[in-house]
Amino acid sequence: MDYEFMDEIEELLLNEQYNAVIEKIEALDEDELSSQIMIPLAHAYSCNGDNNKALEILLSIDEDIDGDDLPYHFELAHCYYCSHKYRSAINEIQKCLEIEDSFVDGWILMCYIALDKDDEKMFEFASEKAKELDEAAWEECFGNNTGEEFAMYTPEELQTILTHITRYFGVAARSLKTVDTTNNPISILYIPPTKERNYITLVTTGIGAYKANVPENIKELNMDRIELVAYLPPEWDVDSEDIRFSWVARALQTLGTMIQFDDTWLGLGHTISNGSPFAPDTEFNGVILDNITNVERSAIQCQLPNNEIVTFYQIIPIYEEEMVFKIKNNFEDLFNLLIQNVGISYKGPININRPNVCEEMKEKKWAIPKSSLENILQWSGADGCYATDKIMLDNKPVGFMYRENPDNEYDSGWRFMAGDETEEYMNNPDNMGIYRLNTLCNYDVDITDFLDSPVGTAYYRNKRGEFVKNENFHKN
Numbered sequence: 166m167d168y169e170f171m172d173e174i175e176e177l178l179l180n181e182q183y184n185a186v187i188e189k190i191e192a193l194d195e196d197e198l199s200s201q202i203m204i205p206l207a208h209a210y211s212c213n214g215d216n217n218k219a220l221e222i223l224l225s226i227d228e229d230i231d232g233d234d235l236p237y238h239f240e241l242a243h244c245y246y247c248s249h250k251y252r253s254a255i256n257e258i259q260k261c262l263e264i265e266d267s268f269v270d271g272w273i274l275m276c277y278i279a280l281d282k283d284d285e286k287m288f289e290f291a292s293e294k295a296k297e298l299d300e301a302a303w304e305e306c307f308g309n310n311t312g313e314e315f316a317m318y319t320p321e322e323l324q325t326i327l328t329h330i331t332r333y334f335g336v337a338a339r340s341l342k343t344v345d346t347t348n349n350p351i352s353i354l355y356i357p358p359t360k361e362r363n364y365i366t367l368v369t370t371g372i373g374a375y376k377a378n379v380p381e382n383i384k385e386l387n388m389d390r391i392e393l394v395a396y397l398p399p400e401w402d403v404d405s406e407d408i409r410f411s412w413v414a415r416a417l418q419t420l421g422t423m424i425q426f427d428d429t430w431l432g433l434g435h436t437i438s439n440g441s442p443f444a445p446d447t448e449f450n451g452v453i454l455d456n457i458t459n460v461e462r463s464a465i466q467c468q469l470p471n472n473e474i475v476t477f478y479q480i481i482p483i484y485e486e487e488m489v490f491k492i493k494n495n496f497e498d499l500f501n502l503l504i505q506n507v508g509i510s511y512k513g514p515i516n517i518n519r520p521n522v523c524e525e526m527k528e529k530k531w532a533i534p535k536s537s538l539e540n541i542l543q544w545s546g547a548d549g550c551y552a553t554d555k556i557m558l559d560n561k562p563v564g565f566m567y568r569e570n571p572d573n574e575y576d577s578g579w580r581f582m583a584g585d586e587t588e589e590y591m592n593n594p595d596n597m598g599i600y601r602l603n604t605l606c607n608y609d610v611d612i613t614d615f616l617d618s619p620v621g622t623a624y625y626r627n628k629r630g631e632f633v634k635n636e637n638f639h640k641n
């Protein structure tokens with residue numbers, strides 16, 4: 166390892182020069198990219214708002230990491246937390262604390278998870294541990310604020326924001342009631358269609374009251390205070406609690422809440438995954454932030470009385486394959502691809518049936534998106550397995566499972582079926598795929614207790630939904 170290079174990277178991270186870190190590490194030759202160099206690379210991507218890329222990097226080096234590598238497990242825990250995969254985050258924190266029980270950052274992250282999960286007992290327990298180790302650190306993160314209080318605009322700032330919205334977006338009829346504003350002052354203004362603007366406009370008010378911790382090298386881009394905009398078809402029933410109509414407003418508020426609770430920031434080109442489709446009538450499962458359209462250029466930014474700037478961004482719903490494309494390339498490439506295939510209409514009123522411009526990347530439509538998989542299984546050794554599409558696409562529970570002699574060094578020998586596959590179905594190799602055991606545990610956690618069974622073992626699920634050992638199974 167080049168210690169001088171790593172010292173330089175650490176210095177850049179301390180100065181929040183994340184783009185510089187990414188450029189320096191990605192400029193290295195492939196044989197220089199050790200697992201220890203990839204951890205700060207993942208950290209830089211995470212701090213730059215690309216949490217999916219950070220997770221991808223960390224998981225790609227998982228097999229090269231020693232079990233007692235605390236920085237790796239904590240970085241992975243933080244990425245899972247930012248992706249709202251709390252169970253996986255807790256698993257990684259527990260690994261950190263097994264390595265070093267006095268690791269205060271682990272206990273503090275546990276506090277944040279407890280707040281998100283509204284788990285008072287977990288918060289009290291983790292807080293007690295953190296305070297014992299470093300009460301000042303705990304006070305700095307929480308103090309008298311347990312995460313339930315939000316930053317709010319001053320009356321003068323709020324009036325400035327509302328005047329700006331009225332001037333450029335239209336007169337708001339009301340705030341939507343389909344989102345919770347009881348303990349959350351982020352409101353969603355409903356601006357009805359007009360002859361000039363034949364679409365519904367939703368605009369947030371309250372996100373920009375909080376000044377996000379944007380990296381120093383891009384602060385001049387004015388992304389520390391933002392509000393969000395979405396355009397909907399004129400017939401959209403915004404007052405309905407039906408998820409088919411309420412998901413956009415809820416997504417707007419969730420993004421605003423995330424900025425304050427997760428102490429993160431969002432700006433142009435950032436993608437945020439929902440983990441699964443927003444509603445049953447669409448396959449959109451994430452959004453990307455883009456510059457707003459259909460307004461004067463001066464509408465993009467609002468100057469507050471203290472001369473600070475609030476920037477307005479439009480949320481564009483995207484498909485999982487489009488999100489993967491953006492991560493592998495960049496947001497400009499995705500925007501160009503959308504314009505080439507859909508035209509500028511992709512920035513107009515949301516069309517739940519908009520073509521997926523990365524359709525060719527779609528292999529099979531998994532019942533559980535890959536981005537939503539969690540680390541459930543603690544397993545050593547070969548973890549490959551076979552499973553049918555009845556489980557992986559149709560989301561049927563495992564009805565029959567058996568373990569045979571492995572095909573290779575990566576194969577665990579486990580085979581999973583729903584139980585109603587016909588002989589013709591099983592003879593078609595396209596109906597079967599190779600997966601990791603942890604993936605199958607995400608689909609059916611009940612199998613976890615039986616995976617240590619030896620080769621030659623089989624189980625079937627009885628009418629009560631319980632797994633029973635098949636004593637007559639003899640396949641080897």
